[in-house]
Amino acid sequence: MTTTPNTAVKPYANEPFTDFGKQENIDAMQAAIAKVKSEFGRSYPLRVGGRKIETEAKITSINPGNVDEVIGFVSKASQEIAEEAMQAALLAFETWKKVPARERAEYLFKAASLMRERKHEFSALMLLESGKNYVEADVDTAEAIDFLEFYAREMIRLSTVNESQPLAKIPGEDNHLSYIPLGVGVIIPPWNFPLAICVGMTAAAVVSGNAVLLKPASTTPVIAHKFVALMEEVGLPAGVINYIPGSGAEVGDYLTTHPKTRFISFTGSKEVGLHINKLAADTVPGQIWIKRVIAEMGGKDGIVVDETADLDAAASAIVASAFGFQGQKCSAGSRAIIVESVYDEVAERVVKLTEQLRIGLPEHNFASGPVIDNVSYARILDYIEIGKAEGTLLTGGSKAEGNGYYIQPTVFGDVGGKARIMQEEIFGPVLALAKAKDWQDAIAMYNDTEFGLTGSYFSSDEDRIAEALDTVHCGNLYINRKCTGALVGVHPFGGFNMSGTDSKAGGHDYLLLFTQAKLMSRKA
Known part of the structure; x- marks a missing residue:
């Protein structure tokens, strides 16, 4: 991807919500819904290291508001394909981690721009696949755009020498703290914010220099596929995001216990989050790190x-x-x-x-x-x-x-x-x-x-x-x-106790969870 250095990043501002009190906006949403419905019943492949893989086993995504309508048929990953995806991610990580942070951020800026242009189309698909009304879907898409731009700016900030954490100076030494990526991670987003949280979790990981295995919720895999296709369209290198919907018991557990998995980012139920945390805590042969778990597990x-x-x-x-x-x-x-x-x-x-x-x-x-x-x-x-x-x-x-x-x-x-x-x-x-x-x-x-x-x-x-x-x-x-x-x-989001690890998505310390700080000291 050819980029122009963005030396003057604009101050962050949230994406405005659509005013559905205006008829033209209602008409635009209805046109987008008609377009999405014309594409019902399509098949959607896995995406592994730049390859599109069709499998015989499928996840059938239906419209919960009208169960006779099939949104699409999504190929279902097996453990064998999950392993292929892991190897593709490991290979991609070796080059992606070397891409300058500002350049990685540009992919997110570009994706945000395209998503903004197609906002109603993303919202309409989400509305039909998850059952959200116009406002709820529009807010979800706006939040996805916000995550892309916010985390892009955060990565630029963190990559600026000593700006994010100024170090005390001593005579005779030049000291520098940098934030480097962790490695390959598993992203397991929920179905209830099937675009925003999926985008936020994935974007945070990849802009930090990691490669990921994205396993979306089985009830909303098509909107996740649309996001992955968008990232491919903006030129994100193959293997940085690998799209592998599949069974949590089969694919999710396999990747959580994999020795090369460096982190698991999960949003969902308390029960599944605790299960992931328990599996991740056990070391396996070939594992040389403590796996990091980032979990948001619900609330009362x-x-x-x-x-x-x-x-x-x-x-x-x-x-x-x-x-x-x-x-x-x-x-x-x-x-x-x-x-x-x-x-x-x-x-x-x-x-x-x-x-x-x-x-x-x-x-x-x-x-x-x-x-x-x-x-x-x-x-x-x-x-x-x-x-x-x-x-x-x-x-x-x-x-x-x-x-x-x-x-x-x-x-x-x-x-x-x-x-x-x-x-x-x-x-x-x-x-x-x-x-x-x-x-x-x-x-x-x-x-x-x-x-x-x-x-x-x-x-x-x-x-x-x-x-x-x-x-x-x-x-x-x-x-x-x-x-x-x-x-x-505005409101960094995450909770206490059994609500998770208080990871504070959308906050200034969120990207630190996908990085590790390296201190470099040189005698002057």
């Missing part, structure tokens, strides 16, 4: 409301946090803990707002769409039955109409702090409301969880807010706003 996030809060704002935030993308976000506010003196009033407002949500096809831009697949559908419905025994059903509580995985947005009231629907991550449109004696009791109830990803505290009392900032134990705490919607470079 909540919003605390005291009696001094703006109750309308709190109720709106509770509903937005609980039911955005059908509650299928690791940051989703599936708990609301409300001081008893205002509990009834807030609960009434939450129910009213929830019942205004309309359910239907994402391509028709309904507020609520389907959950991702039949496994999630069955699990969430089971939790709703559990909730009926643990609290008072205030609204929802059953399947919804449609030829897909539709569930009514569901609210339970008077739920005890130890109830399963207050403690376990459901990852669906289910909200539990709990009553606290006072604001301090509410914070204690919030903290009574094994997770610690996001939280919100609604209050107008500055002393209480100060106490909440100090004592609410989560990686991302928001005051008087919803607990979802982290922006790259």
Whole structure:
């Protein structure tokens, strides 16, 4: 790739969201949806070291909002192909690690530019494959663009001599600290942000000089393929990103335990994250390093409301946090803990707002769409039955109409702090409301969880807010706003406890996780 040195990188700014209040933007999205639907049923190959590989075994990607529609058939990697991909990545790493950081960053800048030009096309594919509505899909694509540009700028910053970590000077020596890549890593992104998180995890690793094996979620492999094809289009060298969707038990475990795997970057459930961490901790013959695990593993996030809060704002935030993308976000506010003196009033407002949500096809831009697949559908419905025994059903509580995985947005009231629907991550449109004696009791109830990803505290009392900032134990705490919607470079994202390694994606120290610091000292 021929690049022009970018000696004056512009200050970072987030990608603006599309205003779907304007008819021309609705028309553009609908045209993009029609284009994507015209390509339904195509086959998508693996990409290994520049080769496109078709396999007999396929992953069938379907539209969760209309299960009769097949998005595409994606070739499925085996352990043998995973090994081929590992060898291709090892070979590519030997040259890629020597490419100047600024030049590596230029690939990301170019990819961001092309993605911006095709923004609606990426969003439309994601909408149809994952069940997001217009806004949720648009925000996902915007975040992907943000990750590309933010990490490109971060790599340039880290590569600037002694700028990122100035060293004390002593007479007679010239000292320099540089950040060098780790090696070959495995990238395992989730299905719920199938473009943004996939792009962010992959871009961070490759711009740092690593080569990767990308194993996307089996429910959303086509949007991941579209991203890999884009990186190929901008000229990224063969083997730097190898696209190998496949079984977690077969391909994922094989690569996690591989002696040449240097790091595993994972976003998904607590159970799978702990499994990966355990496998990675065991050394195997031929392994000469401790594998690095970067894990974001979900949450049981909540919003605390005291009696001094703006109750309308709190109720709106509770509903937005609980039911955005059908509650299928690791940051989703599936708990609301409300001081008893205002509990009834807030609960009434939450129910009213929830019942205004309309359910239907994402391509028709309904507020609520389907959950991702039949496994999630069955699990969430089971939790709703559990909730009926643990609290008072205030609204929802059953399947919804449609030829897909539709569930009514569901609210339970008077739920005890130890109830399963207050403690376990459901990852669906289910909200539990709990009553606290006072604001301090509410914070204690919030903290009574094994997770610690996001939280919100609604209050107008500055002393209480100060106490909440100090004592609410989560990686991302928001005051008087919803607990979802982290922006790259604005809200570095990652959680405590069983929510993961607090890796802070979109923050200034994230790339350090994909590098190792080397101190070079020379006698003057």
